[in-house]
Amino acid sequence: MKLLIAFGTRPEVIKLAPVIAQAQRRADDVQLVVCSTGQHREMLEQAMQVFGVRPDVELAVMRPDQTLPALTARLIEGMSDAITTHKPDAVIVQGDTTSAFAAALAAFYQQVPVAHVEAGLRTGDLASPFPEELNRVLVGRMARWHFPPTPAAAANLLREGVAPGAITVTGNTVVDAIGMVRTRWAGGTPAAMADPFPGKDLVLVTAHRRENHGPALLQICAALRELCGLHPELGFVFPVHLNPRVREVVLAELGGIANLQLTAPVDFEGSLWLQSRSCLVITDSGGIQEEAPSFGLPAVVMREHTERSEGIDAGFATLAGTITQAIVQAAQAWLLMPNLRTALARKANPYGDGMASQRIVATLLGEPVEGFHG
Numbered sequence: 001m002k003l004l005i006a007f008g009t010r011p012e013v014i015k016l017a018p019v020i021a022q023a024q025r026r027a028d029d030v031q032l033v034v035c036s037t038g039q040h041r042e043m044l045e046q047a048m049q050v051f052g053v054r055p056d057v058e059l060a061v062m063r064p065d066q067t068l069p070a071l072t073a074r075l076i077e078g079m080s081d082a083i084t085t086h087k088p089d090a091v092i093v094q095g096d097t098t099s100a101f102a103a104a105l106a107a108f109y110q111q112v113p114v115a116h117v118e119a120g121l122r123t124g125d126l127a128s129p130f131p132e133e134l135n136r137v138l139v140g141r142m143a144r145w146h147f148p149p150t151p152a153a154a155a156n157l158l159r160e161g162v163a164p165g166a167i168t169v170t171g172n173t174v175v176d177a178i179g180m181v182r183t184r185w186a187g188g189t190p191a192a193m194a195d196p197f198p199g200k201d202l203v204l205v206t207a208h209r210r211e212n213h214g215p216a217l218l219q220i221c222a223a224l225r226e227l228c229g230l231h232p233e234l235g236f237v238f239p240v241h242l243n244p245r246v247r248e249v250v251l252a253e254l255g256g257i258a259n260l261q262l263t264a265p266v267d268f269e270g271s272l273w274l275q276s277r278s279c280l281v282i283t284d285s286g287g288i289q290e291e292a293p294s295f296g297l298p299a300v301v302m303r304e305h306t307e308r309s310e311g312i313d314a315g316f317a318t319l320a321g322t323i324t325q326a327i328v329q330a331a332q333a334w335l336l337m338p339n340l341r342t343a344l345a346r347k348a349n350p351y352g353d354g355m356a357s358q359r360i361v362a363t364l365l366g367e368p369v370e371g372f373h374g
Contacts, residue, residue: 001029001030001031001089001090001364001365002030002031002032002033002086002087002088002089002090003023003030003031003032003033003088003089003090003091003092003364004033004034004035004082004083004086004088004090004091004092005019005020005023005032005033005034005035005091005092006035006036006037006079006082006091006092006093006099006100006103007035007036007037007044007093007094007099007100008036008037008038008039008044008075008097008098008099008100009039009043009044009097009099010043010044010046010047010268011094011095011097011286011287012094012095012097012099012100013044013047013048013051013053014047014050014051014174014177014268014287015094015095015117015118015172015173015174015177015287016092016094016117016173017047017050017051017053017177017180018173018176018177018180018356018357019092019117019173019357019360019361020032020034020051020053021051021180021357022357022358022360022361023361026361026365029365030361030365033056033057033082033086033088034053034054034055034056034057035055035056035057035058035059035079035082035103036048036055036057036058036059037059037061037075037078037079037099037102037103038058038059038060038061038062039061039062039071039075039097039098039099041062042242043242043265046265046267046268047267047268049267050181050267050268050269051177051180051268057082057085057086059074059075059078059079059082060078061074061075061078068098068131071098072098072101072102075098075099075102075103075106076102076105076106079102079103079106079107080106080109080110082106083106083107083110083112084110088112089112089113090112090113090114090115090144090145090364091103091104091106091107091112091113091114091115092114092115092117092360092364093114093115093116093117093139094116094117094118094173095117095118095121095132095136096118096121096129096132096133096135096136096139097132097135098131098135100116100135100136100139101135101138101139104116104138104139104142104143105138105142107142108142113144113145114139114142114143114144114145115143115144115145115147115360115364116136116139116140116143116145116146116147117147117170117173117360118147118148118149118153118172118173119136119139119140119143119146119147119148119153119157119167120140120146120148120149120152120153120154120155120156120157120167121136121148121149121153121156121307121308122136122137122153122156122307123305123306123307124305125305127211128211128303128304128305129209129210129211129303129307130210130211133307140157140160140162143166144166145166145168145363145364146162146166146167146168147168147169147170147356147359147360147363148167148168148169148170149169149170149171149172149173149290149351149352149356149372150169150171150172150310150350150351150372150374151169151372151373151374152309152310152313152374153169154167154169168359168360168363168369168371169371169372169373169374170352170355170356170357170359170360170371170372171351171352171353171354171355171356171359171372172290172351172352172356173352173356173357173360174287174290174291174351174352175290175294175349175351175352175353175354175356176352176354176355176356176357177268178272178291178294179354181268181269181272182272184269193270193273195277196235196237196261196263197234197235197237197259197261200233200234200235200259201233201234201235201277201278201279202234202235202236202237202274202277202278202279203227203231203234203235203236203237203278203279203280203281203282203331203335204237204271204274204275204278204280204281204282204283204288205224205236205237205238205281205282205283206238206239206241206281206282206283206284206285206288207220207238207241207246207250207283207284207302208241208243208246208284208285209284209285209303211303211304212284212302212303212322213245213246214245216322217245217246217249217250218249218253219322219323219324219327220302220322220324220327221249221250221253221254222253222324223282223324223325223327223328223331224236224238224254224260224282225253225254225257226324226328227282227327227328227331227332228257228258228259228260230328230332231259231335232258232259234259234279234335235259235260235261236257236259236260236261237260237261237263237274237278238250238254238260238261238262238263239263239264239265239266239270239271239274240262240263240264240265241265242265250262271288271291272291272295275288275291275292275295275297276295278295278297279297279335279340279341280297280298280299280300280331280334280335281297281298281299281300282299282300282302282327282331283299283300283301283302284301284302284303284322286306286307286308289301289306289308289311289317290308290311290351292311292316292317293311293314293316293344293347293349293350293351294349294351296341296344296345296347297316297341297344298316298317298318298334298340298344299311299316299317299318300317300318300320300327300330300331300334301317301318301319301320302320302321302322302327303319303321303322304321304322305319306319308351310350310351310374311350311351313350314347314348314350315344315347316344316347316350318330318333318334350374352372353372355372356372359371359372
């Protein structure tokens with residue numbers, strides 16, 4: 001079976017790297033073509049280096065100040081050319097990015113079946129996250145194979161009329177990816193990285209989502225200033241996204257705070273290392289919501305809606321929104337809880353068991369698979 005795997009952003013590489021590795025292990029059964037759209041080129045390179053991923057096809061679609069419609073058009077054209085050249089039996093996409101949507105649409109136009117990894121996530125609001133909610137809904141309409149990470153995501157697909165036989169609950173491939181990285185940490189020790197606050201517990205902060213630009217980001221910064229003042233015993237670490245709309249605001253609002261370190265973006269392994277050192281994560285990242293339970297790490301989610309409700313339902317996360325006092329109150333509830341990490345360490349990971357990539361490749365090859373039960 002010839003598979004074309006397409007990605008364009010760092011989260012896609014992270015979550016597809018285990019699928020790529022599993023397909024390579026099944027080389028007698030699978031011929032693999034890896035295609036990078038280069039949607040987020042600089043951060044994409046970081047992730048590819050961590051996992052040793054090397055694309056067979058690289059699209060040159062990015063232009064300065066490119067609009068979303070222009071990017072989408074270039075991606076569809078580039079992916080169409082790649083599909084025409086390589087003639088895959090199926091195209092695998094992950095998640096909800098513009099690259100995933102464009103690759104799925106290009107495959108659909110050429111009547112090539114689409115496999116959707118991380119299918120079925122929904123907020124129910126097409127404006128949040130934008131444009132990701134629409135992207136994943138439309139990819140779901142085009143997909144032949146649906147690989148939801150959890151039973152809740154599968155239930156969303158069933159409500160939308162997807163046939164049960166087209167759905168395999170796999171767990172989230174990010175749990176597989178975390179396992180790949182941890183095997184490189186000799187004796188369980190994370191990769192060498194300068195400790196920003198030796199002797200202090202850390203609070204990891206990330207904020208980048210488009211819907212949190214502008215006034216919401218100012219509210220987030222105000223919350224962080226307040227929390228830094230309330231907890232001088234903690235070290236706050238904020239890897240700042242490269243997007244100027246985020247970076248300029250964060251540097252202006254949060255520079256010069258003694259127990260807050262603003263850093264350049266970190267790669268996936270660096271992010272996992274920081275999570276392993278932290279007692280709390282404050283984030284608007286979907287990926288970190290999924291990663292944190294692997295470390296018994298609680299999360300404050302700075303969004304109005306989340307398509308990853310499993311962590312909240314399992315007691316790993318709080319949905320706080322982006323109002324300053326709501327963020328502070330949610331963080332305080334976790335930080336003041338006694339024996340927090342011990343309690344969370346006993347909970348089962350709601351996002352996966354590390355076998356997702358095996359289930360995906362086996363399903364595509366027509367082999368029997370027992371799904372992840374959550």
